[in-house]
Structures are given as C-alpha cells and as structure tokens.
Amino acid sequence: MWLENAVPVLMLLALLGAAGAARGPKNMPPLQEEPTRKRPVISTECQFGKQLYELGQTWNADLGPPFGVMYCIRCSCVAVQKKRRIVARSQCRNIKNECPVPSCDEPVLLPGRCCKVCEADLKNSPDVAQDIPHHTMTEEAERNLKGFAAILTGRTSLRELNTRSVATARFNFHKKNLYYSVVYSADMARPKAIHFLDSEGAILEEQLLTDNAYRNASGKVCGVWWRVPRAYRQLLRDEKVHIALLTDPPPLPGIADEPRALGGQVARYKGLNTELFSALLQAAPENPARGVGGTAIVTASSSAPSIHLSVVFSGAFSPDDVADVPLVVRLVNDKQQTVLDEVIRIHKPSHELNTLEVRSAVKNGDLRLLARSKLQLIVQSKHHPEYRLQGEVTVRIGCDMFQASLSAAEADDAEVADHAATTASGLAWMYLTRDGSLLYNVRLDDADAAVTGVHLVAGKGRGRRQELEDLTPHFAAGWANGSVDRLTPRELEQLYAGELSLSVALGTAGAVRGRLSAHPAADPRLVDAPLLLKRPDLKTPATSVGLAWVTVDKDCNLLYEISIVGHGLEQRPLELYVEDIPVLAPNAPVSRKKVVEFYGPVVEGFAIGLNDIELSRLHSGMSFLNVVDQKTNTTVLQTRIETLRVPETCLPHVSDNDLPRQQGEFISPPDHSCFYENRFYKEGELWRAGSDVCTLCSCKNDRPACEAMPCPPTNCPNPTKKRGDCCPSCYNVSMVNEENRGCQLGGLFHHAGSTWYPFLHPNGFDKCTLCTCDEVTNQIRFERQKCPPLSCPESQAYRPDKSSCCKVCPPSKVPPLMAIPPTEQQDETKCSQEILKYGGCSNRNEIYINGERWHPMLLPYGKDKCVTCQCKDGKVTCSRKECSQCRRKSLSKDDECCKQCRRHKVKSGAKRHS
Numbered sequence: 002m003w004l005e006n007a008v009p010v011l012m013l014l015a016l017l018g019a020a021g022a023a024r025g026p027k028n029m030p031p032l033q034e035e036p037t038r039k040r041p042v043i044s045t046e047c048q049f050g051k052q053l054y055e056l057g058q059t060w061n062a063d064l065g066p067p068f069g070v071m072y073c074i075r076c077s078c079v080a081v082q083k084k085r086r087i088v089a090r091s092q093c094r095n096i097k098n099e100c101p102v103p104s105c106d107e108p109v110l111l112p113g114r115c116c117k118v119c120e121a122d123l124k125n126s127p128d129v130a131q132d133i134p135h136h137t138m139t140e141e142a143e144r145n146l147k148g149f150a151a152i153l154t155g156r157t158s159l160r161e162l163n164t165r166s167v168a169t170a171r172f173n174f175h176k177k178n179l180y181y182s183v184v185y186s187a188d189m190a191r192p193k194a195i196h197f198l199d200s201e202g203a204i205l206e207e208q209l210l211t212d213n214a215y216r217n218a219s220g221k222v223c224g225v226w227w228r229v230p231r232a233y234r235q236l237l238r239d240e241k242v243h244i245a246l247l248t249d250p251p252p253l254p255g256i257a258d259e260p261r262a263l264g265g266q267v268a269r270y271k272g273l274n275t276e277l278f279s280a281l282l283q284a285a286p287e288n289p290a291r292g293v294g295g296t297a298i299v300t301a302s303s304s305a306p307s308i309h310l311s312v313v314f315s316g317a318f319s320p321d322d323v324a325d326v327p328l329v330v331r332l333v334n335d336k337q338q339t340v341l342d343e344v345i346r347i348h349k350p351s352h353e354l355n356t357l358e359v360r361s362a363v364k365n366g367d368l369r370l371l372a373r374s375k376l377q378l379i380v381q382s383k384h385h386p387e388y389r390l391q392g393e394v395t396v397r398i399g400c401d402m403f404q405a406s407l408s409a410a411e412a413d414d415a416e417v418a419d420h421a422a423t424t425a426s427g428l429a430w431m432y433l434t435r436d437g438s439l440l441y442n443v444r445l446d447d448a449d450a451a452v453t454g455v456h457l458v459a460g461k462g463r464g465r466r467q468e469l470e471d472l473t474p475h476f477a478a479g480w481a482n483g484s485v486d487r488l489t490p491r492e493l494e495q496l497y498a499g500e501l502s503l504s505v506a507l508g509t510a511g512a513v514r515g516r517l518s519a520h521p522a523a524d525p526r527l528v529d530a531p532l533l534l535k536r537p538d539l540k541t542p543a544t545s546v547g548l549a550w551v552t553v554d555k556d557c558n559l560l561y562e563i564s565i566v567g568h569g570l571e572q573r574p575l576e577l578y579v580e581d582i583p584v585l586a587p588n589a590p591v592s593r594k595k596v597v598e599f600y601g602p603v604v605e606g607f608a609i610g611l612n613d614i615e616l617s618r619l620h621s622g623m624s625f626l627n628v629v630d631q632k633t634n635t636t637v638l639q640t641r642i643e644t645l646r647v648p649e650t651c652l653p654h655v656s657d658n659d660l661p662r663q664q665g666e667f668i669s670p671p672d673h674s675c676f677y678e679n680r681f682y683k684e685g686e687l688w689r690a691g692s693d694v695c696t697l698c699s700c701k702n703d704r705p706a707c708e709a710m711p712c713p714p715t716n717c718p719n720p721t722k723k724r725g726d727c728c729p730s731c732y733n734v735s736m737v738n739e740e741n742r743g744c745q746l747g748g749l750f751h752h753a754g755s756t757w758y759p760f761l762h763p764n765g766f767d768k769c770t771l772c773t774c775d776e777v778t779n780q781i782r783f784e785r786q787k788c789p790p791l792s793c794p795e796s797q798a799y800r801p802d803k804s805s806c807c808k809v810c811p812p813s814k815v816p817p818l819m820a821i822p823p824t825e826q827q828d829e830t831k832c833s834q835e836i837l838k839y840g841g842c843s844n845r846n847e848i849y850i851n852g853e854r855w856h857p858m859l860l861p862y863g864k865d866k867c868v869t870c871q872c873k874d875g876k877v878t879c880s881r882k883e884c885s886q887c888r889r890k891s892l893s894k895d896d897e898c899c900k901q902c903r904r905h906k907v908k909s910g911a912k913r914h915s
Contacts (some may be wrong), residue, residue, distance in 0.1 A: 424539060452505060496517065844872075
C-alpha cells in the first residue's frame with residue numbers, strides 16, 4: 002500500500018519543492034544520463050500517479066489510500082514551450098493561502114473542499130476545480146473530424162525546399178485518436194519520424210517511425226496520435242495543423258539545427274469519405290518546377306461504371322499561366338491507351354495548392370485495370386506540356402486491416418443444425434498492398450475433422466453466398482498464407498463495407514466462419530500477428546472465440562484491442578486480466594492484474610503503470626490474457642501471450658553498480674515474494690538455507706536476505722551441542738540424550754534446554770534478546786537484556802553503535818533521574834517475537850501489539866492525524882476519519898478532520914447571522 006503511493010507522493014514533493022531545489026549547492030556536478038535510457042518523448046498529456054490528464058485539465062492531488070485526496074493542492078496540466086517543442090507538464094500549488102476571509106463568524110469546512118466557507122461564499126470559493134468535462138464525442142462530432150488529407154511538397158513545407166520528392170497523407174479521427182497513413186515517392190529516403198506542428202512551426206507531437214511487417218509489405222507509413230487534446234482538436238478543425246516527414250532522426254531537445262523536412266497543411270477535401278483509390282502525383286523529369294506535386298482522391302462506382310477524380314496539386318503551371326489556364330487531365334493504361342481525357346480550366350492558379358474535379362463514365366474493363374493498379378493519372382498544362390505531374394492510381398492510401406474471428410457461432414444456424422458443434426476455432430487478418438493485392442493470413446486450431454475447403458466469400462446465407470477465391474491449396478498445418486491479386490472494384494467495395502467473410506469447411510463437423518471487418522492499421526495492430534482467444538476447456542464446442550492485438554509502446558504502456566463473438570457473450574459484463582503462468586516450483590505465486598471492465602463485443606485502450614517486472618514477464622512469454630465473466634468470476638476466453646516484444650528501455654535496467662542478472666535467474670513477480678533455491682517464499686517468511694542449516698533466511702523487499710546464526714554466550718564449563726544444533730547450550734545432564742523434546746518458533750525446531758537469539762524480520766537476529774526452550778514445560782522464555790537506568794532524559798540518550806542494546810547518556814553533569822519502576826522495566830523486556838506471535842504487527846521497522854492504533858508519519862509534514870492505522874491479527878489497516886466517527890460532545894474546534902460533521906449546524910447559524 003505504501004509502495005503504490007510512493008510515486009504520487011514523490012511527484013507532489015518534487016512539484017512543490019522545485020523552487021527550493023534551485024537554491025541547492027552550486028558546485029555539485031550535474032547528473033549524467035545513462036546511455037541506455039530512452040530518449041525524451043514529446044508528451045501531449047500529463048501523468049500524475051496512475052492517471053492521465055490532458056492539456057488544460059485541473060485536479061486535486063490524489064495520493065491514494067490512506068492519505069486520500071489533498072484538496073488544498075491544486076494541479077493543472079499546462080503547455081510549456083521548449084525550443085520548438087510544446088510539452089505537457091504538471092504544475093501543483095497550495096491554494097490554502099488563496100482562501101477568502103469568511104463572511105460569517107463560524108465558517109464550515111465542507112467535504113471535498115479546502116477553504117472554510119459560509120453559505121454566502123459557496124459560489125466564490127477558489128477551491129472548486131474548473132475541470133474540462135469528460136464526455137464522449139458524439140457521432141456527428143466525429144464525422145466533422147473526418148475527411149482530412151495533406152499534400153507534402155517543397156512548396157507546402159514551412160521552409161520551402163527545392164526537391165522533387167513528394168508525399169501525401171490521409172487522416173481519420175476516432176474516439177479522440179487521430180489515425181494517419183502516409184505514402185511517399187520512390188526517390189525519397191525512408192522516413193524516420195513524423196512531426197505535428199502548429200502554424201508557427203512549434204512541435205505539438207513527435208513520433209518515431211519503426212519498421213514492421215505491414216509497412217514493409219504495403220509501403221505505407223501508418224500510426225496513431227493517441228488521445229489528442231481538446232485544444233489541438235480545435236486546431237485541426239480550423240485547419241491550423243501541419244505535418245512534417247523527417248528522413249533523418251530528429252535531434253534531441255536543445256539542439257537548434259532542425260533537419261530539413263517535407264511538410265504540408267492538414268485540411269479538408271471532398272471525396273475522402275468515399276475514397277476507393279488514390280494517386281501520388283510527382284513532377285515529370287522534364288518539369289522545370291521544383292518542390293511540386295499532388296494527390297488524387299478517386300471514387301469509382303461498379304453498378305453504373307463511372308469514376309470521380311478530386312485532384313489537389315501544385316506545379317502544373319508555367320510562369321506565363323496567370324488566369325483562366327486550361328489543364329489536361331488524362332488516364333492512360335499500361336499500353337498507353339487513353340481511358341479518360343478532359344480539359345479543366347483553373348481561373349486563378351495558386352503557387353502552392355490548387356484543386357480540380359473530374360467526373361466521367363468508363364468501361365467495366367477500365368475499372369478492373371483501376372483495381373489492379375494498371376492506370377496512370379496525368380495532369381499537365383495544355384499550352385506548356387512540359388509542366389506535367391503524373392502518378393500511378395492504386396488502392397486508397399488509408400492504412401486498413403481486415404480481420405475476422407472464426408467460429409461455429411458465425412456459421413448459419415441451418416448449416417450447424419445438421420452437424421454436431423465443432424471444437425475448431427480460428428482467426429484471419431488481411432491487408433492490401435500498394436499494387437492492389439490482398440495479403441491474407443488464416444489460422445485454425447483444434448479442428449476435430451479434416452479441412453475440406455477454405456474460401457473467401459461474399460454475401461450471407463446458404464445459397465446466397467458467392468465464392469470469390471479458393472484458399473484451400475494454400476492451407477497446411479492449420480495455416481493458410483498467400484495473396485489474392487484479382488479483386489474487382491465491386492469486391493473492393495464489399496471488402497471495405499464488411500460484406501466479405503472467410504469460410505472453413507470441416508466435412509461432417511460443420512464449418513467455421515467469420516465476417517471481415519475493417520480497422521485502422523495502427524498500434525497495436527502493427528504487430529506481426531494477433532492472438533486467438535479460446536475457451537479454457539478445448540474439448541467443448543467452440544461457441545465463442547476472440548481476437549486480440551497486444552503490444553507495448555515506447556512509453557511502456559500496454560496497448561490492446563479485443564473483439565469477441567459468441568452466443569450471448571457480447572451481452573454480458575466482462576473483465577480483461579493479465580495473469581502470470583504458474584511456474585513449476587513450490588509455492589509459485591500467480592500475479593493477476595485487471596486491465597479493464599467492458600461490455601460489448603469490442604474493447605480497445607491502454608494500461609499504464611506496469612512496472613518493469615510485469616513487463617519483463619510479458620516479454621518472456623510467461624503471461625495469459627484472460628476474459629472473465631464479471632457475474633460468475635469465471636474465465637470464458639484466454640490465450641497465452643507468447644511473442645510480445647517489449648522495448649528494451651521498459652525492461653529491468655542493470656547499471657554499472659548492479660550485479661547483472663545471471664542466466665536462468667528467475668524474475669520475482671510484483672506480489673512481494675522471493676525465489677531461492679528453486680522455491681518461492683512470501684514476504685517475511687523465515688527458512689533455513691538448504692546449503693547450510695545454520696544460516697537463516699527471510700524474504701525482504703522481494704529479495705532473500707540470509708545471515709549466519711550467531712551463538713549466545715554460555716555460563717557453564719562444558720556446553721553441549723546436540724544433533725541439529727548450530728550453537729552449544731548448557732543442557733541438564735538428564736536431558737542430554739533427549740532428542741525429540743523441544744520448542745517450535747517461526748517454523749524452526751529448538752531442543753529443550755537450548756538457548757538462541759531470535760530472528761526478527763526484517764532486521765535479522767536480535768542479540769539483545771535471549772530465547773530459552775524450558776526443559777520441563779517446553780515453553781519458550783524470552784529474556785531481554787536489562788539496561789541500567791539513564792541519568793539523562795530519554796531524548797538525549799543514544800546508542801554507541803548498532804550492536805549496542807542499551808542507550809547511554811552523553812558526558813554531561815545532569816542530576817540522576819529516578820529509576821524506572823520495575824513494572825515498566827518488565828514491559829520493556831517483552832520480546833518482539835512474542836508480540837508478533839500473538840497477533841502483533843511489524844510496519845516500517847516498528848513493532849505494534851495486537852489492537853494498537855497510531856497515526857502514520859507523512860514526511861515532511863509529520864503525523865497525519867486524519868488517518869488512523871490499526872494492528873489486528875498481524876495485519877495493518879489504515880483508514881481516514883469519517884464524519885460518522887466524530888461524536889458531537891467530543892468535537893474540538895481544533896479538530897479539522899471532524900469540522901464537516903457540524904456543517905448543518907453552522908449553516909443554520911450562518912442563516913440566522915445574515
């Protein structure tokens with residue numbers, strides 16, 4: 002409990018004490034960052050504890066139980082300019098001094114408030130947080146944020162560049178997340194980063210681009226800007242956001258030289274919501290213009306064969322073209338045959354960007370060539386043909402992933418009724434390449450019959466389905482991988498509309514089927530493969546199945562997207578857990594972490610606050626992903642996370658001052674346990690080392706701490722050591738041969754008559770206490786070393802060294818104090834082990850008896866008297882004082898914790914006073 006709250010407490014102290022830190026020693030050398038730490042990340046939100054806040058949001062510091070919310074500490078997430086970058090930072094301040102003077106004689110401290118107020122002051126108090134309302138964007142608001150694109154050329158960059166390279170981007174906004182996809186010309190180096198900027202060139206968001214299977218196969222740069230702040234969403238609506246594509250890694254903050262970047266403005270354009278094909282237009286080699294290019298948004302209709310072009314471009318005009326300039330728009334096939342030829346007049350040509358639209362009827366054969374990337378678009382000046390832009394028309398630029406969960410629940414009822422429900426389940430994911438090919442991956446598990454067919458079909462219901470592609474020849478060992486390169490424009494329309502499905506026939510066992518649905522191809526869907534969620538009992542019919550995408554981003558957050566299908570499963574409240582796989586070792590603990598509660602067939606989000614130990618277990622394939630029924634608390638779907646690549650900066654860090662982890666050493670899970678000699682031990686547990694029975698070990702702070710057993714002095718001439726003893730003792734002559742009689746303490750056996758020092762967790766052996774196993778009663782006697790009376794006050798006494806049992810007074814002439822009464826001396830001689838044995842507690846190196854209460858210490862503020870901790874049967878529980886615990890007769894005017902209990906009385910008094 003204390004460890005969980007350490008992070009927000011330290012954050013709060015750092016934020017409040019920043020000014021004091023600036024007045025520290027001037028000659029101290031700066032701390033050097035280790036080379037393995039991750040580079041600074043441009044952040045658009047603030048993290049306080051385990052909560053994220055967006056720019057402009059305010060909150061009260063919440064330190065968690067037992068401290069609760071500190072209502073006099075107001076925090077806000079503000080934008081801070083650093084060179085050309087805008088970063089989000091948490092700023093906290095104490096608002097106690099801002100409280101106004103009450104207008105009545107007896108103000109009251111209301112719950113959740115910092116200032117004492119009267120009834121007339123309730124609306125003017127400064128301790129009411131003016132927070133940004135958290136509401137989900139409506140569908141209409143999301144539609145208003147769709148239809149954005151950008152053309153990136155040398156002319157449209159914030160700093161004009163003389164280059165032939167060109168790129169274009171598409172943007173889709175969904176649930177506060179901005180998904181983007183970028184395509185660039187072949188003469189451009191591979192982009193390494195993307196920047197989102199405002200109109201002044203300040204960097205709002207920076208993302209590093211990494212290679213993945215989707216990018217390598219499609220040639221597209223895909224990603225997402227998670228949780229775009231409200232202020233930046235408004236900039237997007239106002240078309241005041243720019244993007245820049247960097248071909249070199251961006252420099253670290255503080256370096257003035259920024260790399261040359263290809264950029265452009267993010268703006269709305271017609272036809273993006275129905276775009277089916279796209280084109281990237283680049284200046285022809287003979288075009289004298291530099292820093293020019295364009296993009297085409299292409300919509301096609303297969304029912305009445307026609308095509309609609311919306312072209313955004315620059316550089317198709319000569320310097321002599323001033324007004325009413327005719328442009329030629331032409332579509333030609335791979336045999337240089339003209340498919341479309343139109344002349345469009347531009348009344349006022351612009352140096353930067355121009356737009357034009359063309360609508361025309363075409364042949365069905367031309368549409369098929371369009372779907373196979375066999376057509377080229379040309380835009381050129383009619384009077385100056387050398388000013389020409391050209392580019393190949395391909396499938397739309399947007400990054401799309403098509404996925405399906407395969408189960409008998411998705412098959413037709415009439416088809417399943419004739420056969421027993423199958424145990425087979427599977428998944429499929431597909432995406433389009435730049436040349437129009439459909440790359441597919443199909444996985445089938447637990448098939449109880451031979452697979453007789455794998456088909457890509459259109460339509461629903463038996464007799465109404467149309468087989469588009471037979472994938473059976475490519476199916477082997479439960480997998481089918483390949484590509485389909487003959488999709489027609491009509492089939493592409495069905496694919497984007499979710500009207501295609503994958504069917505796997507299993508002979509007499511029936512079939513499994515899943516409908517393909519389109520999703521943005523961004524984290525976490527950019528990993529190599531999704532996970533298949535299956536029921537725990539694989540012998541039962543596969544009536545429910547799920548598909549999961551999981552990854553860990555550069556900020557060490559767990560990103561997930563879960564979709565499930567099944568009879569009634571989508572209509573129940575569910576929970577998602579990450580659970581460790583039990584290791585084959587005695588007492589192996591199982592760490593279980595709830596990720597999210599959800600209702601419905603799809604859930605996506607992120608989990609923050611995972612420590613490096615939890616991430617290392619995910620990285621090593623030692624975790625399960627479980628979907629649990631919230632009502633019955635039973636696992637309905639699960640899968641093992643086997644191939645999750647966690648960034649190296651998120652894994653446990655080993656510095657030069659640490660011992661490196663040895664090969665095969667087990668990483669202790671985050672539930673306070675130790676792994677020692679192939680066995681797990683709980684925090685505080687005591688045991689003898691297997692290699693040396695005279696060495697005692699305990700689990701301390703998730704690490705085993707071992708210490709050789711010290712021997713107490715003996716007061717007999719011939720001390721004896723029995724079998725199993727580590728130290729000699731003064732045994733009675735009649736008890737020397739007694740081997741079976743003895744005492745048990747802390748799980749350890751001691752012979753009758755033996756003496757030893759007790760082992761107290763976490764401090765080790767207590768050499769100030771001598772334990773004896775009584776030879777007659779077999780009861781343990783504890784004898785605390787008696788200390789002489791002090792001749793000085795207790796506050797002035799000290800221990801000469803750590804091994805000293807008694808305090809001594811400093812050398813001074815102080816009148817001797819009266820001796821401590823014998824009864825008090827007897828209380829002091831109680832053994833700590835005896836206290837713990839009868840329900841006592843050990844908390845922060847202090848021993849408390851069973852039933853004792855105290856106020857915890859909150860540094861540097863002292864005791865928090867509003868929080869009370871109690872030791873009960875060996876467990877410590879802490880709670881904040883509630884109004885129900887305050888009795889009116891015992892209330893004091895100085896008791897700030899209970900003032901709220903009298904608010905109704907003060908309110909009535911305030912009314913009479915006014």
